[in-house]
Amino acid sequence: MSKKSLIKLLKIILPLGIGIFLIYYSLSSATAQERATLWENIKLANPWYVLLSLFFGVLSHLSRAYRWKYLLEPMSYQTGLANRFMAVMAAYLANLGIPRSGELLRGALMTTYEEVPFEKAFGTIISERLADFIMLLSLVAIALISQTDLLLQYFAERNINPLYTLIVLVALVAMIFIGFRLIKRAKSGILLRIKNIAAGLVEGMLSILKMKQKWAFIAHTLFIWVMYVAMFWIIKFTIPEIAAAPFSVILAAFIIGSFSISVTNGGIGVYPIAIGALFVFFGFSKEGGEAFGWIIWGSQTLLVVVLGALSFLLLPLLNRNR
Template sequence: MKKKTLKILKIALPLSLGVFLIWYSLSSATPEERAQLWQNISNANWWFLILSFTFGGLSHLSRAYRWKFLLEPLGYKPKLANSFMAVMAGYLANLGIPRSGEVLRAASLSSYEEIPFEKTFGTIISERVADVVVMLTVTAITFLMQTEHLLAYFKSHDINPLLSAGILAILLLFGLLILQFIKRSKLSFLVKIKKMAKGLLEGMRSIFKMKQKWAFIFHTLFIWIMYILMFYVVIFAVPGMEKTNLSVIMGAFVVGSFVVSATNGGIGVYPVSIGAFMLLFDISKEHGEAFGWLTWGTQTLLVILLGGLSFIFLPIFNRKK
């Protein structure tokens, strides 16, 4: 009974938060602001949304193709169609319960390609490590692009950057001390954390040991370039946002990426977060949220469409099994 309640809460709470944020965002806006938001969305240039849709599809296809580079050294060569449909079914599952898609994705390929579940799941962890490395690199580059604005923001709000850097250094030192404690501890739950961390490190090393590592690295970079492009082109869809600075777009992209990874597809949270971030750069709430809604809506529609079709066609495509 307790497990069933937890499962329900995992679905209900993120969805409730998303619905609440949508309601709060709309109810706190004036009638003029709501009218402007709707006008920005309804007047969007759909050709650029279709282009964003295309970039998103290419990134998902590349992710499915990249998967084979991790499975081949294990002795498995899954069909690209099965890999792609497993990826999309997993993305669709993530809209309901965050991170549940990885389990479904591994289980789908395991069922239809007769690959042990633990091996498929292990390869997913390995590729996630690669994605985290790229994401952190993109975040670092974005911070460098925003240095001038951050300094101006600190000055306008009487924030001492040296004090902030000192606090970050203390937090980093505290984090290193915790890692040392975990490393030496023999507590059962900390031992599990150590094993998980060790597995992640081994997964990262396996990437550099594979025969086609350069092809894997190429597809990893291609996936993230497509992510950035599918986000970037939407500024040309929203009237009045065509001249938005690239550094602002990159900052919003980083914010959106973290929101999606921490929630069930960013429902409700994504457009509000994007709008709030862009407001810091004197972009109106109506334009920022319209951009957020169009970006989120385009990619969510892609996931629902391809994910739904994958659920239908996976058993049909593999009917002989």
Template sequence: MEKKKFIKLLKIILPLALGVFLVWYSYTSTSEEDRQKIYRYIREADYFWVAISLFMGLLSHISRAYRWSFLLEPMGYKVKFLNNLMAVSIAYFANLGIPRSGEVLRATTLSSYEEVPFQKAFGTIVAERVIDFIMLFLLIGIALSLQTDTILDFLMEKGFNFKSLLILAGAGLVGLFIFVKFIRKSSHPIALKLKTFVNGLLEGVVSIFKMKKRWAFLFHTFFIWGMYVFMFWIIKFSVPEVSELNFGIMLVAFIAGAFAMSASNGGIGWYPIAIATIFSAYGISKASGDAFGWIMWISQTLLVVFLGVLSFLFIPIYNRNK
């Protein structure tokens, strides 16, 4: 039991510690001149565009909360919109401290205040995550089609070989095929759990197309991800050197940032580094790339903290009769 607690503790501490280390490393590896430039870019940024970005972030939260009701209604649960919104906000806030804890807390919050069984609430969140992964891979495909040459050149410059990448991708697909065949035929307890989990995910995805309001669900899905992309894109107008970059380049940087967000608690440390690395491939200075990354990360993190704390305080008051 003690070993399990220790492993859980490591899962919480290590990503946060790595993020803090990267912040320190980024600071110490930047020259004094570049640090002054970064501070100046942040200080002199046009915060009108940052405010619009924050508004788009708020709209994505609202849309996600509203979309959630489409998954709950077919099971017979009519949930108050504000409870949905506060549960979503609390989940984002919790993920800043403990990665992936937000999904559990979101289902628990709804179960506490709307009497939706935890398993059912969590099942709808899993279905949402599957759709979100599909949307992310769709954006990756669009980015690759728009910036194929630059991405390949960048990978080769970093030591990746195109033929090796193809061989690796082919080997991965073959390995995945063998793994799936093995899981299907195996009766091992772990294989059975994986099979049940995958079937649950597939059932969640298929259930979306059985909803009465499936078109509204799809509209909100595209709206949410549209807000994600455009709240990132519009920040470019706050940093002069970045403002001329086209949509394709910004989309590549957005995807790099999305992966950085999952690498540590809320992307701390990783996010500005990932953005600056992508921008450097397009001739943008490290100072401008870092400034953009920090402006984007700080503004959205403050929004998540503000909405999360407000929801923690207000949700028991709003549901005081329960």
């Protein structure tokens, strides 16, 4: 096996292995009573609230697929909602197996089934992610304002600093800008090829500034994140103890979950533990908090697996005449 293949394999196996280890460690370190209580909380969860959470999740995914057209239209690409939705769900499923691969797959599917050049499709996805990152930072600001002292203490005890994410983003933007400046001067060779690809990528990214329906894009962005929070918040009613948690605590848990989900493949292992730790910090039981984490993570992951698998199956069938 070549070094390059080994690195690719490790990128898949290591996050998955960490997640599985954390699940084992979490369950093995708990007492028999704690495990029994955790399982009892999960079994007694009201399925109607879980279904409502899944409904909110589907609405957010549909809205994301619909919003995408506002970024593609300025480049004169008319794409079908069904293809955009299935590309989004297939991308989410890919991220469960190979972290960060979903965005590349989304662009590739648009190229395959809608004839949108990959670099332009990928550029729109970068712009979309930037808008989502701004929304996440806004929620972090709201949570910090409502629970400033407690959240700062929680971050300090666990060496979590959301500011690092912002610093990394700024650094990446600076590196991309410098790279584009260097490539722009290319006249021949591989740099010229990169220059042509980069031009398409920039066109896709700048499509957010050329949208005719900016307010519709903003409305969908707000709706997507309202649905994210709603599908998370409604799960609190499945755990009697957590049902009494104020919205500020639920929002804090949502943010912690959002940051932790990128540590392993789809947040496996990490997500429920991080959610449970935050609820413990706010005075709730570890069993109740982790049960909450397992229910929201398990239900939404199952949704992604089912819709993502169907998308992989249906995309070639529905586009067989292309």
